[in-house]
Amino acid sequence: MARNNNDDDDAIDESDCCGNGCTNCILDHKPQPSQRAQLAGKRNVILTYANFRLLSNEAHKADAQVRLMHFGYHTEHDADDSILDIPPGHHVMLRTDATTPLLRPYSPYWSDFAAKEFKLLIKLQPNGPMSSFLANLQPLQVLQFRGPIGGNYVHDAKAAKCIVIIAQGVAIAPTLPLVAQILDNEDDMNRIRHLICAQDLEHVYFRERLLEFAQYWNYSSCLYLAHQSCTCCDSNTPPTDQPCEQVRRQLRYKEAAYTGRLEAKQLAAQLPVNDADNIVVIIAGHSSFQREMSEQVAKVAGVSAGNIHLL
Ligand SMILES: Cc1cc2nc3c(=O)[nH]c(=O)nc-3n(C[C@H](O)[C@H](O)[C@H](O)COP(=O)(O)OP(=O)(O)OC[C@H]3O[C@@H](n4cnc5c(N)ncnc54)[C@H](O)[C@@H]3O)c2cc1C
Structure with a gap:
């Protein structure tokens, strides 16, 4: 069961790091308000831990351990003042405390700004704690994600490289x-x-x-x-x-x-x-x-x- 989202300030401390030595660690790349969100005058829902509901969960045809998971923003008070912005190449952090507290990064391959949905391709690792948790996800179960984290690569459309x-x-x-x-x-x-x-x-x-x-x-x-x-x-x-x-x-x-x-x-x-x-x-x-x-x-x-x- 996901935690209540009552700690929604944007402070980052050691406990926000998954400890896996990620290149783009959340401690160095704090989620930042996006330019697109600012231009739209909207709040990016994922800047602090937010609830997302599992909308679909399909096994890949070649490998049952690989899942395509689709998540949608879930709130009881959805005033239309928010968007979901996960820029290309960024990842999000999944937090769960179903059995023990766990944090793992995942990289969306698709996201929708207005519908506030995103999709992940997840390979379940044998004996991995988060993999075991994800393997047993139920339809419509609510999980908590935060991001976007990254920014190591900033694209220059004028560069012709x-x-x-x-x-x-x-x-x-x-x-x-x-x-x-x-x-x-x-x-x-x-x-x-x-x-x-x-x-x-x-x-x-x-x-x-x-x-x-x-x-x-x-x-x-x-x-x-x-x-x-x-x-x-x-x-x-x-x-x-x-x-x-x-x-x-x-x-x-x-x-x-x-x-x-x-x-x-x-x-x-x-x-x-x-x-x-x-x-x-x-x-x-x-x-x-x-x-x-x-x-x-x-x-x-x-x-x-x-x-x-x-x-
Ligand atoms: C920036 C970033 C983005 C990521 N995005 C995704 C993603 O979109 N989809 C996804 O499935 N995973 C992704 N991962 C890996 C993911 O965060 C977890 O490590 C993975 O789901 C396993 O978690 P676990 O708790 O089950 O097992 P863990 O205890 O974390 O790992 C179990 C074992 O599997 C190994 N392992 C973990 N990940 C991989 C891998 N990718 N290839 C080979 N061996 C691995 C570990 O070294 C360990 O030996 C990403 C990792 C990083 C750093």
Whole structure:
């Protein structure tokens, strides 16, 4: 059961941190009133812990441990003076004290400003305390979220750079609003290379959405499928630049894939040569993945730390 929201001041202290060493910790990135909310003259409901009701909870077709959860703002006194603003690339903190107090960050892949709703893609971790709690959620159950937290990457629509977005597994979620923001703005001349690391094609989340993105002149993507199986290759078959015929037949128009991990050689092929100042790299994934990828992009393309952003 969610707590009553009677502590709704905006103070942040040590107890607001989940202790997992997040790159964008709430202690350094306090939720700030958004420009959009200020322009609209409205209150952003999520700036302090707010109640959200679970509207739907679907298992992903390839993996029952991956859930698509849709939440809507819940209040008994909803005067129309509020909005929900979670800018692209930001996350929110989920707080629960069902059994013991727990705090965990989650990154919405979709949110609606006026309807005050958002969606999460959640991978339930074996034996994870928050995962166990989420696995047993009931329809319409009310949870408490606070945010938006982030701001490590501030997009410049006038920059005309090559934005390389590297996403691992469910961490593709916060990269979708970032991509959509660029593609939806006709005046934005930045180009996006979306490098998506997944175990296999079945685990490429939001594949249809990625195919929609591929219609735009300034978007391209490549899937890195570390454990793609087929009947023609075995574990001794070395990865090649082109997937085998069987995997190729499963790809859709404008879909590029590589059956292996994204490593230095593949990164070097994706990053523009001798143009480090015009490359911006955004990395979404587990902290060890973020560390490894940051080191690789710095090494293979000389991208400076200031142009590498971790979500
Ligand atoms: C900024 C940020 C945003 C996040 N957004 C999302 C999101 O949108 N969806 C989502 O499912 N999770 C997300 N996470 C992870 C999430 O906060 C929890 O860690 C996760 O749900 C597990 O919580 P837990 O309490 O069940 O298990 P924990 O006790 O936190 O973790 C259990 C085990 O799983 C490992 N683990 C946790 N997360 C991952 C991961 N992503 N990949 C591989 N191993 C992992 C931990 O290292 C640990 O060994 C995000 C994390 C951060 C830092």
